[in-house]
Amino acid sequence: MENLDEIVSQLKEWYSRTPKHFEGAILGSMTTWPHPIGVYAYQLFIHVNGNDPVVFPIVQELEKELLATVGSLYGSRYGLFTSGGTESNILALFVAKRVSRGKSDVVVAPSTVHASIDKACLLMGSRLVKIPVNPLSPVDPDILEKYVRDYNPFAVVVTAGTTESGVVDRVKEASEVALKHDVYLHVDAAFGGLLIPFLHKHGIIDSDLSFYPGVSSISVDLHKNGRAPIPSSLLFFRDETYVGKACFEMNYLPSGMNCGLLGTRPGASLVASWAVVKAIGLEGYEKQALLQQDTALYLFKELDSREFVEVFKPVLPIVVWKSKLYDYVEMVKKLFEEGIFLYKSPSLQAARAVIMPHVTKAHVDALLKALDKIHARSGFD
Ligand SMILES: Cc1ncc(COP(=O)(O)O)c(C=O)c1O
Structure with missing residues (x-):
């Protein structure tokens, strides 16, 4: 029998060495520190298999409520809880392929x-x-329409908040193309889903995110701007029949079926997501989105005032910039050495900071200080 005290002290030691979001070093990842009520709910429901709604009916009840609350932002309450943006996207395309007739085996999407x-x-x-x-x-x-005409795809994917620069594809116009050519349109709003409706409402961005008539599905991650524990995401469909297409026969289970890509799945993260969404509320997400955007603009303005930087104006709270001195890979590496963890934006040959809900202006100041330091060392100040 292992000595539990030893294991606990080993765990504590490792924990003390992992970076924590609230300390301000994690500025590249689209993850955040989960809301405490989510952590509480997760622990309490750690035993629940999300794949068994017969033994654990709470799973289905809370999934329904969660879909209704978050889905009210886009105009659908049909869908399912998944483990993240990746599962949601794979599932959306799987459903698209299942429902499409007379199309070629092609998916069209912007690069x-x-x-x-x-x-x-x-x-x-x-x-x-x-x-x-x-x-x-x-x-x-x-151009999107030209590709749809040329390739006759079974699905089109656009992104509402791209990973590398936070750009929002125009969902309304893409919907018109999808409707005209009778093609399944999936909108990947993993990052932007809990930002765009609010920023649009306040006139900060033009595009909106909604089930326009040609939109078949929308994915929204809760473990990103939703502040739910990992793994948590929602995949919405425009009607209920699509939900069934994301399910499979599994006779040995009490329900006789399984929905989504995973089998046994963490019911805890579904319950935790419900608790977090209930605690923050849509008004809370609205305030948070405005705050994130404000902090992103602060970083943008600060970077723009520096001679050694070329920075791109953020659409959503993702700030992308290049250094006039360092190659972007080298700049990211140098900042890692200073204890600041950014990600890369290879398509722009640039570094990328994501202003997630945990990021404060003080964190941004620490990033700027580190950036100034690595440039001053090389003659820029
Ligand atoms: C636009 C977009 N879609 C999907 C994903 C994948 O999400 P996950 O890492 O939760 O699977 C990401 C992750 O950053 C993303 O930015």
């Missing part, structure tokens, strides 16, 4: 699409045709 769409197409043996786009601009609807 800014998340890598999980490549993964989905690889898994399904489908071809992903990427429309080359400027990573700082949404896809042009006329």
Whole structure:
């Protein structure tokens, strides 16, 4: 028998060495420190298998409530709880393929699409045709239509908040193309889903996110701007019949079926998501979105005032910049050495900071200080 005290002290030691979001070093990842009520709920429901709604009916009840609350932002309450943006995207394309008739085995998407769409197409043996786009601009609807006409795809994917630059594709215009050509349109709003409706409402961004008539599905991650513990995401469909297409027969289970890609799944994260959404509320997410955008603009303005930086104006709270001195990979590495963890934006050959809910102006100041330090060392100040 292992000595539990020893294990606990080992765990505590490792814990003390992991960076924590609230300390301000994690500025590249789209993850955040979960809301405490979510952590509490997660622990309490740690034993619950989300794949068994007969033994654990709470799973289905809370999923329904969660879908209704968050879905009210987009105009649908049909869908399912998943483990993240990747599962949601794979599932959306799987459903698209299942419901489409007379289409070629092709998915069309702008080149800014998340890598999980490549993964989905690889898994399904489908071809992903990427429309080359400027990573700082949404896809042009006329060009999107040309690709749809040329390739007759079974699905089109656009992104509402791209991973590398936070650009929002125009969902309304893409919906018109999808409707005209009778093609399944999936909107990947993993990052932007809990930002865009609020920023649009306040006139900060033009595009909105909604089930326009041609939109078939929308994915929204709760473990990103929702502040739910990992793994938590929602995949919404425009009607209930699509939900059934994301389910599989599994006779040995009391329900006789399984929905989503995972089998046994953490019911705890579903209950935790419900608790977090209930605690923060849509008004809370609205305030948070405005605060994130404000902090992103603060970082943008500060970077813009520095001679050694070329920075791109953020659409959503993702700030992307290049150094005039360092190659972007080197800059990110140097900042890692200073204890600041950024990610890269390879399509722009730039570094990327994501202003997640935990990021404060003080964290931004620490980033700027580290950036000034690595440039001063090399003659810029
Ligand atoms: C636009 C977009 N879609 C999907 C994903 C994948 O989400 P996850 O890491 O939760 O699977 C990400 C992750 O950053 C993303 O930015």
